[in-house]
Amino acid sequence: MQDDQTLKAIRYQRGSLSILDQLKLPDQSIYIPINSVDDAWKAIHTMSIRGAPAIAVCGVLSLAVELYHSQSKFDTIASVQQFVTDQLNYLITSRPTAVNMTEGAQTIIDYLIPLSNKQQDLSQYINELIVFMEQFLERDLADNHAIGQYGAKAISENNTSHKKLNILTHCNTGSLATVGFGTALGVIRQLQANDNLELAYFTETRPYNQGSRLTAYELVHDRIPHTMICDSMAGLLMRTQPIHAVVVGADRVTANGDTANKIGTYQLAILAKHHKIPFYIAAPTTSIDLNKKTGDEIVIEQRPSKEMTSIKGVNIAAEGVQVWNPSFDITPANLITGIITEHGVFKPDELEEKLLSLRKK
Numbered sequence: 053m054q055d056d057q058t059l060k061a062i063r064y065q066r067g068s069l070s071i072l073d074q075l076k077l078p079d080q081s082i083y084i085p086i087n088s089v090d091d092a093w094k095a096i097h098t099m100s101i102r103g104a105p106a107i108a109v110c111g112v113l114s115l116a117v118e119l120y121h122s123q124s125k126f127d128t129i130a131s132v133q134q135f136v137t138d139q140l141n142y143l144i145t146s147r148p149t150a151v152n153m154t155e156g157a158q159t160i161i162d163y164l165i166p167l168s169n170k171q172q173d174l175s176q177y178i179n180e181l182i183v184f185m186e187q188f189l190e191r192d193l194a195d196n197h198a199i200g201q202y203g204a205k206a207i208s209e210n211n212t213s214h215k216k217l218n219i220l221t222h223c224n225t226g227s228l229a230t231v232g233f234g235t236a237l238g239v240i241r242q243l244q245a246n247d248n249l250e251l252a253y254f255t256e257t258r259p260y261n262q263g264s265r266l267t268a269y270e271l272v273h274d275r276i277p278h279t280m281i282c283d284s285m286a287g288l289l290m291r292t293q294p295i296h297a298v299v300v301g302a303d304r305v306t307a308n309g310d311t312a313n314k315i316g317t318y319q320l321a322i323l324a325k326h327h328k329i330p331f332y333i334a335a336p337t338t339s340i341d342l343n344k345k346t347g348d349e350i351v352i353e354q355r356p357s358k359e360m361t362s363i364k365g366v367n368i369a370a371e372g373v374q375v376w377n378p379s380f381d382i383t384p385a386n387l388i389t390g391i392i393t394e395h396g397v398f399k400p401d402e403l404e405e406k407l408l409s410l411r412k413k
């Protein structure tokens with residue numbers, strides 16, 4: 053099972069934040085300090101830390117650390133509110149596709165006024181704001197296990213004829229993409245814990261290799277039975293091996309269930325449809341953006357060409373080669389069997405209604 057210490061993407065205690073530098077994995081396990089929002093912005097943009105939920109927690113906690121150490125520079129509550137709003141709006145620009153940072157920023161901005169109605173002492177206001185920001189860490193930890201449990205139950209119930217299941221996943225959606233158990237990889241961890249997993253197949257996930265660099269690291273570490281494949285092998289795998297489900301993460305799910313996820317997800321969904329294999333998205337409800345009606349509204353982040361033309365600084369393509377490097381693609385809702393959240397598994401066409409009723413509670 054997951055070892056909480058060596059697979060922690062984020063280490064935090066009040067006034068101090070560090071992240072596991074995922075660009076150095078799997079060869080080196082090095083934590084780097086994050087002392088400010090600027091540090092967090094750079095770490096997120098360069099993908100030293102990545103994964104929609106982990107990005108949001110890192111961003112919010114970097115602001116908590118900055119507030120903790122710079123209290124003396126504020127003379128009014130209004131100046132704190134302006135600083136927090138400006139820093140959150142800056143953090144959102146670090147990676148545009150995932151919604152979790154935007155959701156977290158809006159939640160904090162919405163709290164600034166109610167908190168000032170409750171607390172007029174400047175020092176106490178800052179302290180209570182820090183406590184509120186720290187709750188993002190606890191919330192995501194709790195969400196992950198629920199996602200794993202709901203997902204494992206749904207997939208097992210879909211395959212009553214097989215005790216042990218072969219699952220295919222893409223990219224990295226484990227402890228290195230969240231702050232705990234993982235989303236899609238959390239479902240795989242839970243299937244393993246329930247003794248319902250035969251093999252976890254996973255793709256290398258070109259071009260940035262989150263699968264070979266990060267998912268391999270997690271599955272080997274947790275001693276979960278697995279097989280790594282190249283992205284291009286997914287079709288032959290589904291045609292020749294019994295794959296019982298595909299489960300992947302999400303960076304942003306829109307109201308109709310369309311989902312932005314790591315590039316390569318869309319073609320896996322098409323292959324799964326062709327081979328009649330259930331295709332699941334696993335994501336916390338903080339990844340669901342009801343303000344966007346369909347996936348056509350999602351901004352797809354374009355990444356630097358060097359992430360395609362080199363690996364760890366070694367060129368694998370001719371200097372000057374022209375590339376196209378979208379970091380995400382959109383999987384339409386009609387290719388998705390279910391969306392696994394911390395509140396249960398929802399069909400795409402019921403997602404908006406279910407989420408609105410949950411948010412009213």
Ligand SMILES: CSC[C@H]1O[C@H](OP(=O)(O)O)[C@H](O)[C@@H]1O
Pocket residue numbers: 102103104105222223224225226229230235236262300301302303313314315379
């Ligand atoms: C639970 S992480 C969701 C999502 O994040 C990954 O993208 P990136 O590595 O570029 O941050 C990937 O799309 C995962 O599925």
